[in-house]
Amino acid sequence: MNTTVNLAGIELKNPVMTASGTFGSGEEYSEFVDLNRLGAVVTKGVANVPWPGNPTPRIAETHGGMLNAIGLQNPGMEVFCARDIPFLKQFDTKIIVNVCGKSAEDYCEVVERLADEPVDMLEINISCPNVKEGGIAFGQNPASVEAITREVKKHAKQPVIMKLSPNVTDITAMAKAAEAGGADALSLINTITGMKIDVHRQKFALANRTGGLSGPAIKPIAVRMVYQAANAVRLPIIGMGGIATWEDAIEFILAGATAVSTGTANFYNPSVTVEIVEGIEKYMEKYHIENISDIIGMVK
Amino acid sequence: MSGRRKESAVIISQEGIALDIYSMWIHTEKIAESAVPGQFISMYTKDGSKLLPRPISLCEIDRQKSGIRVVYRVTGTGTGTEQFAKLLSGDTIDILGPLGNGFPLDVTENTGKNTKDCRAMLIGGGIGVPPMLELAKQLNTEKIMVMGYRDQQFLRTEFQKQGSLYIATEDGSAGTKGNVMDAIEGNGLSADIIYACGPAPMLHAIKRYAEEKSIVCYISMEEKMACGIGTCLACVCQSKEIDGHSHVHNKRVCKDGPVFLSTEVEI
Numbered sequence: 001m002n003t004t005v006n007l008a009g010i011e012l013k014n015p016v017m018t019a020s021g022t023f024g025s026g027e028e029y030s031e032f033v034d035l036n037r038l039g040a041v042v043t044k045g046v047a048n049v050p051w052p053g054n055p056t057p058r059i060a061e062t063h064g065g066m067l068n069a070i071g072l073q074n075p076g077m078e079v080f081c082a083r084d085i086p087f088l089k090q091f092d093t094k095i096i097v098n099v100c101g102k103s104a105e106d107y108c109e110v111v112e113r114l115a116d117e118p119v120d121m122l123e124i125n126i127s128c129p130n131v132k133e134g135g136i137a138f139g140q141n142p143a144s145v146e147a148i149t150r151e152v153k154k155h156a157k158q159p160v161i162m163k164l165s166p167n168v169t170d171i172t173a174m175a176k177a178a179e180a181g182g183a184d185a186l187s188l189i190n191t192i193t194g195m196k197i198d199v200h201r202q203k204f205a206l207a208n209r210t211g212g213l214s215g216p217a218i219k220p221i222a223v224r225m226v227y228q229a230a231n232a233v234r235l236p237i238i239g240m241g242g243i244a245t246w247e248d249a250i251e252f253i254l255a256g257a258t259a260v261s262t263g264t265a266n267f268y269n270p271s272v273t274v275e276i277v278e279g280i281e282k283y284m285e286k287y288h289i290e291n292i293s294d295i296i297g298m299v300k
Numbered sequence: 301m302s303g304r305r306k307e308s309a310v311i312i313s314q315e316g317i318a319l320d321i322y323s324m325w326i327h328t329e330k331i332a333e334s335a336v337p338g339q340f341i342s343m344y345t346k347d348g349s350k351l352l353p354r355p356i357s358l359c360e361i362d363r364q365k366s367g368i369r370v371v372y373r374v375t376g377t378g379t380g381t382e383q384f385a386k387l388l389s390g391d392t393i394d395i396l397g398p399l400g401n402g403f404p405l406d407v408t409e410n411t412g413k414n415t416k417d418c419r420a421m422l423i424g425g426g427i428g429v430p431p432m433l434e435l436a437k438q439l440n441t442e443k444i445m446v447m448g449y450r451d452q453q454f455l456r457t458e459f460q461k462q463g464s465l466y467i468a469t470e471d472g473s474a475g476t477k478g479n480v481m482d483a484i485e486g487n488g489l490s491a492d493i494i495y496a497c498g499p500a501p502m503l504h505a506i507k508r509y510a511e512e513k514s515i516v517c518y519i520s521m522e523e524k525m526a527c528g529i530g531t532c533l534a535c536v537c538q539s540k541e542i543d544g545h546s547h548v549h550n551k552r553v554c555k556d557g558p559v560f561l562s563t564e565v566e567i
Contacts, residue, residue: 024531028555031304031529044533052548057524059534061352066526073533075547215351267526268344268351270306270396 001284002291003277005039005258007236008159008184010120012039012094012259015292016249016277019240019263020044020098020123020163021070025084026091032270035091037277039259042187043084045100045125048109050076054130060196060205065215065242066264067194069130069208072100077113085117094120096161100128104138104148108155115157122158124148127165127190129212136190139165142177149181159184161238164229166192166218171225172232179233187238187261188229189222215264216242223255230256230297244272246279256297303334304529306396312367313389318452320374321427322385323359325367331397332366337405337435338497338520338559341370341397342528345380353396354380355525355554357497359430359455360437368397371430371455399528400558403495403518407441410516411492415441421491423480423506424448425498429455431520435495436462444489448480448498481505491515500567507562517562523553530555538566 003014017040023029026041035041053073060067074080080097088095097119101107111122126139126148138148149162162178164171166189175186191212196205222241230237239257243249244265252260265272280292289295312325331341335358342353360369374381387393404410407418418441424432425448433455436443443463447453451471459465467475468483476483480502483489490513496506497520510517523535536543536550541564543551551557551565 022527022532028527028529028531032306050547052546052550053533053536056534056536058536059352059524059526059532061350063349064351066352068526068532068534070533073536073546073548073550075545079547216348264351264526267528267532268353270527270529 001281003280003284005293005296007238007259008121008161010094010159014039014277014280015253015257015259016273016280017096017238017259017261018042018266018273019261020125022263022266025080025088027087029266029270033274035093037274038093040094040096040120041088042096042123042261043080043098044074045072045098045128046074046077046080046110047072047100048077048106048113050074050079055207057205057207060211062194062196062213063217065213065217067196067206067211067213068191069206069211071130071208072128074100077110081113081117085119089118096121096123098123098125098163100125102131104151107148107152111152111155115155119158121161121185122156123161123163123187124152125163125190127163129165129167129191129193129210130208136165136167139174140168142173145174145177146181149178149183153182161185161187163187163190165190166221166225166241172228175229175233175235179235183235185236185238186229186233187240189218189225189241192218192221214242216244218242219248223251226252226257227255243276244269246276246283249276249280250283253292253296254299258293258296303330304397304399305330306394307331308392309395311387311389311391311393314385314387316385317371318454321371321452321454322374323369323371324384324387325369326393326395328366328368328395331395332361332363332368335361335368335398336402337361337438338403338431339398339400340558341368341395341399343370343384344394345383347380347383350380352526353528354384355399355528357431357520358398358434360434373427396528399554401556403435403520403559405438405440407439407493413492418442418493419444419491421446421484421489421494423494423496423498425480425502426450428496428498428502428520431497432495433458433462444491446480446483446489448483448502481509484509494518496520504567507567510562518559519562519565519567520558521553521560521565522558525554528554540564540566
């Protein structure tokens with residue numbers, strides 16, 4: 001049985017990874033799961049300087065999901081390189097660093113800083129709905145997706161994954177734009193912009209008013225978008241959006257994802273990643289699947 | 301912070317102790333062994349539409365019997381806490397813990413006074429009352445306790461066994477009419493160290509009071525949480541010092557707290 005997948009030239013021992021922003025740099029979750037079992041750890045977004053994030057409350061529960069507006073709080077690239085990369089290097093897993101910025105220059109500064117670090121891939125966050133500048137602003141029209149991808153690629157030594165927003169009319173236009181700009185892979189989907197109002201307090205549930213919806217509630221949207229993108233471009237796709245079980249992971253792979261990430265599920269089931277790795281192995285055994293890569297995009 | 305784990309724990313007993321206030325004893329495999337006063341657990345519903353854990357403070361810890369007690373408020377119909385209230389002895393509940401730092405028990409280190417010369421004031425307000433009980437049991441010094449309630453005085457007899465108890469009720473049905481600050485001032489209470497848990501306006505008033513009187517004061521904070529272990533960065537509070545995680549001024553209530561020195565945080 002072969003669970004390895006090839007993501008833009010990087011071989012992962014299995015297709016299971018963590019969605020950015022839900023796993024930190026793995027330290028807290030290493031108490032609950034063996035990080036050596038994961039295909040890759042995708043870190044929380046890293047900017048050029050520390051970002052304080054948004055005011056609280058930053059999260060709210062919704063039916064089958066949650067809204068968040070953390071606002072990409074992070075310690076910046078210097079602390080990240082000094083503390084988090086050495087931590088992750090202790091484990092036999094791939095390191096994918098999520099990069100955030102407020103301008104093209106910001107993204108490129110981080111990408112350059114990471115060029116000679118032992119990082120396997122870069123994931124460029126052009127889809128965060130919770131920051132005023134940067135983030136989603138780059139991810140909602142094809143011309144800017146292509147331009148930021150091209151700019152980042154000029155500075156990057158590692159393969160570049162563009163993380164796309166679902167808050168668009170046509171996901172295939174964004175996928176094609178990233179491909180045209182030279183992206184090596186795509187991640188989708190980021191969260192869907194939402195809102196919750198507390199009827200008793202008669203106020204917004206989040207200080208930021210809007211937040212990104214995640215969790216099982218958004219899974220069908222994510223599966224549809226992964227399917228559409230996989231059929232529109234030749235790039236490998238990392239599928240995410242509400243993955244909480246191995247069945248969910250297989251569904252994304254059948255839809256066209258080469259790898260999958262669990263996000264919100266980590267918050268309520270800290271060992272979900274490894275449970276999914278084990279579930280995929282059992283599924284392959286049951287259906288006599290020799291290579292997991294054989295079933296990528298199998299459902300047409 | 302080691303020893304955190306997720307368990308499918310068995311409920312030993314559950315009872316309603318006041319309107320919408322429930323007391324649940326839970327048998328844990330390991331969580332009770334390492335738990336300390338002021339820590340909390342994440343409690344999970346069995347309802348797939350309610351994903352996030354409910355953080356609930358520990359009211360009592362029985363290490364010998366591997367038990368923990370939580371006293372919590374049902375926050376409305378259709379809520380996760382309402383589902384917890386329906387559980388019976390023998391039912392299981394998924395819990396994650398023990399979480400957070402807990403109250404520092406060494407009064408000498410904090411005040412420079414011997415335990416026999418030191419007086420601690422324990423202040424609880426509303427659903428911030430329960431965690432003060434295990435603290436009262438483990439704090440090895442003179443204690444005065446000030447508990448503020450809307451009306452129903454749950455856990456009152458249990459606190460009376462631990463030292464002098466002063467009550468404040470909003471409706472004046474018992475003790476001082478008003479809040480905990482009214483009870484402290486009305487009874488002329490003073491202390492060498494303060495521990496407090498309760499709603500933000502109460503903590504704000506206590507922080508100001510303690511700082512005016514130069515009393516060492518620890519407060520237990522609350523904020524909306526998702527992971528409970530310091531990853532998601534939802535439950536931050538504004539801290540005076542640069543935090544260790546993101547190097548900004550955002551300490552994590554779930555991991556760096558929930559207990560902070562009053563001078564350390566903005567409320």
